[in-house]
Amino acid sequence: MLKVRNISHNFQIKNKQIPVLEDVSFDIEEQEFVSIIGPSGAGKTTLINILAGYLKPTKGEATLSSKTIKKPGKDRVVISQEEDLFDWMNIYENVKFGVNKNQETVNKYIELVGLKDFANSYPHQLSGGMKKRASLARALAAEPKFILMDEPFGSLDYQTRETIHKEVLNIWQKTKKTALIITHDIEEAIYLSNKIIVFSERPARIKKIIKIPFSYSRKNSIKNSSEFIKIKNEIKDLISNEF
Amino acid sequence: MTKPQMKQKLITFITLIVLWQGVFLILGPQNYILPSPKNTALTFIKVFESGEIIKHIFVSLKRVVIGFTLASVTGVFLGLILGYFKKAGSYFHPIVEILRPIPPIAWIPIAILIFGLGNGSAYFIVFLGAFFPIFTNTFFGVKSLPRVYKNVALSFEVTKFIFFKKILFYFSLPYIFTGLRIGIGMAWMSVIAAELIGAQSGLGYFIQLNRLLLQTEKIIIGMILIGMLGYFLNKIISILEKRLIPWKI
Numbered sequence: 392m393l394k395v396r397n398i399s400h401n402f403q404i405k406n407k408q409i410p411v412l413e414d415v416s417f418d419i420e421e422q423e424f425v426s427i428i429g430p431s432g433a434g435k436t437t438l439i440n441i442l443a444g445y446l447k448p449t450k451g452e453a454t455l456s457s458k459t460i461k462k463p464g465k466d467r468v469v470i471s472q473e474e475d476l477f478d479w480m481n482i483y484e485n486v487k488f489g490v491n492k493n494q495e496t497v498n499k500y501i502e503l504v505g506l507k508d509f510a511n512s513y514p515h516q517l518s519g520g521m522k523k524r525a526s527l528a529r530a531l532a533a534e535p536k537f538i539l540m541d542e543p544f545g546s547l548d549y550q551t552r553e554t555i556h557k558e559v560l561n562i563w564q565k566t567k568k569t570a571l572i573i574t575h576d577i578e579e580a581i582y583l584s585n586k587i588i589v590f591s592e593r594p595a596r597i598k599k600i601i602k603i604p605f606s607y608s609r610k611n612s613i614k615n616s617s618e619f620i621k622i623k624n625e626i627k628d629l630i631s632n633e634f
Numbered sequence: 635m636t637k638p639q640m641k642q643k644l645i646t647f648i649t650l651i652v653l654w655q656g657v658f659l660i661l662g663p664q665n666y667i668l669p670s671p672k673n674t675a676l677t678f679i680k681v682f683e684s685g686e687i688i689k690h691i692f693v694s695l696k697r698v699v700i701g702f703t704l705a706s707v708t709g710v711f712l713g714l715i716l717g718y719f720k721k722a723g724s725y726f727h728p729i730v731e732i733l734r735p736i737p738p739i740a741w742i743p744i745a746i747l748i749f750g751l752g753n754g755s756a757y758f759i760v761f762l763g764a765f766f767p768i769f770t771n772t773f774f775g776v777k778s779l780p781r782v783y784k785n786v787a788l789s790f791e792v793t794k795f796i797f798f799k800k801i802l803f804y805f806s807l808p809y810i811f812t813g814l815r816i817g818i819g820m821a822w823m824s825v826i827a828a829e830l831i832g833a834q835s836g837l838g839y840f841i842q843l844n845r846l847l848l849q850t851e852k853i854i855i856g857m858i859l860i861g862m863l864g865y866f867l868n869k870i871i872s873i874l875e876k877r878l879i880p881w882k883i
Contacts, residue, residue, distance in 0.1 A: 443785070443789065444788075445785055445788065462788075463785070463788035463789045463791070464789070464791060465789065465790060465791050467789070468789050468790070469785065469786075469789055471782050471785070471786075473780070473782045474782075475782045475783070475785075475786055477783070477786075477800075477801065477804070477805075478805075478881045478882075479804040479805070479807070479879075479881045480800075480804075488786075488790065488792075488800070489786075489787075489789075489790025489791070489792050489796075490790070513880070513881045514881075515881060515882075533790065
């Protein structure tokens with residue numbers, strides 16, 4: 392279980408303290424898939440960097456399985472919004488990187504994300520969507536407790552994003568990993584998660600935490616259901632209130 | 635090479651020869667500046683038959699290979715280390731920035747004082763010519779490692795050694811090769827310069843000697859060979875680059 396307790400963070404620019412996160416607290420239970428949504432520049436990436444251990448918060452702390460997060464570690468792998476595969480390794484080598492897993496395990500995860508036929512390809516030979524799936528396979532192969540995703544699908548086109556969403560849901564049903572995803576795509580957030588945390592503008596505070604009532608085995612058609620649309624409008628209102 | 639490319643090159647080549655012949659005719663057959671293409675071609679065959687040029691070619695190539703190899707090893711090593719360790723880098727970098735603008739030829743007098751005439755001076759000048767582009771490119775390659783790669787390495791908790799071996803080195807490899815390509819060109823120019831002044835063998839010495847003997851054909855032959863060999867040295871690095879960096883298209 393991930394506990395975030397009263398985290399505040401300031402950036403120092405010259406002599407000025409710029410607050411980006413203000414007293415953020417929430418929990419993520421095992422096997423939960425949580426989205427954070429909020430206006431851009433609200434400090435969402437800062438929160439991911441703190442949870443990843445790249446950054447120390449000015450105040451407060453985060454604990455994973457009751458251990459305080461102090462530095463980066465294999466128990467929480469990050470999938471970045473940038474391309475984070477190593478150009479000089481083929482997909483197999485990328486997925487195997489840093490995990491002392493046998494060939495079978497590595498291949499299992501490559502197959503899980505549907506890249507079996509591309510194990511020997513280099514990243515530059517793959518499309519944007521395939522690269523993201525490879526990053527996902529690398530994260531899963533490390534078998535972490537917790538996966539952090541920072542707008543992982545933001546750079547993909549609409550069609551590719553829809554396909555990858557389906558795959559992500561599929562993979563999540565199989566692996567039941569705890570995950571936190573940052574996005575500013577409201578539909579993506581509702582479609583993928585059990586819980587959505589809505590952030591305010593900078594300095595980010597939590598505006599609301601919304602439970603998503605759909606079961607894990609959801610289909611694309613739920614996007615047209617009245618419940619889905621209701622949640623979507625609620626989030627839209629919460630975000631647009633800011634302006 | 636495709637057929638049209640071959641044809642284009644042939645046309646360029648023939649045009650040059652025709653122009654050369656034209657200038658020769660204008661200057662007249664008794665001039666000391668420019669020999670005829672025909673005489674040059676005949677002398678070309680003669681110097682290879684007698685073997686006198688072959689020795690000079692190998693001496694120059696040997697000097698370049700040794701000086702360039704030394705420069706590659708030290709340039710890449712220091713570039714990686716000083717690029718990675720920021721503190722050490724900030725002490726060392728100003729020294730490089732001051733030494734770098736000094737052209738290799740300006741080192742020849744001091745090189746001759748230290749190493750005397752001959753191989754020692756040539757190795758040293760070639761080393762200097764090649765070292766700076768190799769070092770600088772490697773250094774900036776390491777410096778431009780994206781944050782996201784460092785983060786992946788941190789997340790997966792890999793050791794410093796693995797980080798160096800599997801990430802930093804390979805990420806820098808395209809930059810290193812840019813350095814090597816510029817470096818081999820500099821090395822070749824430097825060896826010729828060093829031989830013009832501070833040696834008694836090599837292609838640089840060969841053209842200098844034939845200036846004193848007023849053998850203009852041989853000067854031209856020496857220059858053509860310098861151009862051709864420089865081109866091939868560059869080609870070798872380019873082929874190695876394509877082989878060793880398959881992920882860069």
